[in-house]
Amino acid sequence: MRISWILVLSATFAFVLPFLVIYLPYALFSMYMHDLRTASSSIHIQASMHSVFESATAMLCLVPPVSALAFVCPSIPESKRDSALMLQQVSGAQQAFLDQLTRYAPTPEVFAIVSSIQRAAHFAFVFDGTIALQSGHPQGPEGNRAGGMLSDIHHLSRELLVSLREVGLHVEVAIARVASIQSSVVTGLVVLHNARVYSDHRLRTNPPRFDRIVALFANASSDSAQHVLQEVQRAMSISSNLSSTLDHFRRTAEPARSCAPVSKPLCDTISPLFFRHTPLSSVSDRLALLQVTLQEELDESSREIATPPALTMYPVQAVRAILEAQLRVYRKQLLVLRRTRRFLESGKFGAK
Numbered sequence: 001m002r003i004s005w006i007l008v009l010s011a012t013f014a015f016v017l018p019f020l021v022i023y024l025p026y027a028l029f030s031m032y033m034h035d036l037r038t039a040s041s042s043i044h045i046q047a048s049m050h051s052v053f054e055s056a057t058a059m060l061c062l063v064p065p066v067s068a069l070a071f072v073c074p075s076i077p078e079s080k081r082d083s084a085l086m087l088q089q090v091s092g093a094q095q096a097f098l099d100q101l102t103r104y105a106p107t108p109e110v111f112a113i114v115s116s117i118q119r120a121a122h123f124a125f126v127f128d129g130t131i132a133l134q135s136g137h138p139q140g141p142e143g144n145r146a147g148g149m150l151s152d153i154h155h156l157s158r159e160l161l162v163s164l165r166e167v168g169l170h171v172e173v174a175i176a177r178v179a180s181i182q183s184s185v186v187t188g189l190v191v192l193h194n195a196r197v198y199s200d201h202r203l204r205t206n207p208p209r210f211d212r213i214v215a216l217f218a219n220a221s222s223d224s225a226q227h228v229l230q231e232v233q234r235a236m237s238i239s240s241n242l243s244s245t246l247d248h249f250r251r252t253a254e255p256a257r258s259c260a261p262v263s264k265p266l267c268d269t270i271s272p273l274f275f276r277h278t279p280l281s282s283v284s285d286r287l288a289l290l291q292v293t294l295q296e297e298l299d300e301s302s303r304e305i306a307t308p309p310a311l312t313m314y315p316v317q318a319v320r321a322i323l324e325a326q327l328r329v330y331r332k333q334l335l336v337l338r339r340t341r342r343f344l345e346s347g348k349f350g351a352k
Helices: 002-033 042-060 083-104 108-126 148-194 200-205 211-252 264-273 280-299 315-348
Strands: none
Touching: 002 042, 002 148, 042 148, 042 211, 083 148, 083 211, 083 280, 083 315, 108 148, 108 264, 108 280, 108 315, 148 211, 148 280, 148 315, 211 264, 211 280
């Protein structure tokens, strides 16, 4: 009797395991998101986890006998177009979008610029009496910060550093989200290819439909773009306030006599406060480019399929090859973003 149960359980496990493998990208994504969860990113992460799980389920629904279960695999309207080509086109557009996100995401150089301004304001404030930096004492942008413009500059710089870090986190979540969805698709295609009921002949004559996956891809891009855009707009607002406060400070602080009685190292430290053309403008420009990229993604409500070249492989094989190539790109992008995040977490740009 015990042997019979062992045989039944072994057979069940051998049957179920290939299907559960499709959910492995979801499990890995959940673990990856553990280090990225903050008050700002938690909603984005939750939506991303849901879409990654949905994509794994959608791929599972392509494999018999699961595809026959209506409560697991609801039917959706199918497009008359080739869904494999639609998936290739949408994933290609996603890659272009995520390439732009990675290009304009905050870099260590961006954090260094803002951190230098914060550090300069800190030292100038501490040694205000010594270096004779006299300025007015207006209220901060939120009306709850006292101590003059130097205090405001320090506070705004700190806020901007935090917001820029959140922008980087949201970009990392967006790329990891798409990469995990694609990984689910690739894993599902492997299971589909290995399923005995799907011979090479069946894949060639009756390829699976990817309509549901295409919809999940499109929704993932637009949803992530909205979350990133919200934080980008917040960072742009802080950057604008910081720039205005710096301009006001330069006009009233009399920089010509500021460093006269002080040592050169201290003068070098506070010099970012007196740059006529502040490097902060490069930070604002990068955020503006990021905003344009995100807005274009949101404004593009539908993507028309161009007439594609003839495929040299079967549709399933073509989709898998393209998605695997894109996954390699996404992993490199995530590596760059992860290095930036860990560089920040090392404390080099901690607020004073």
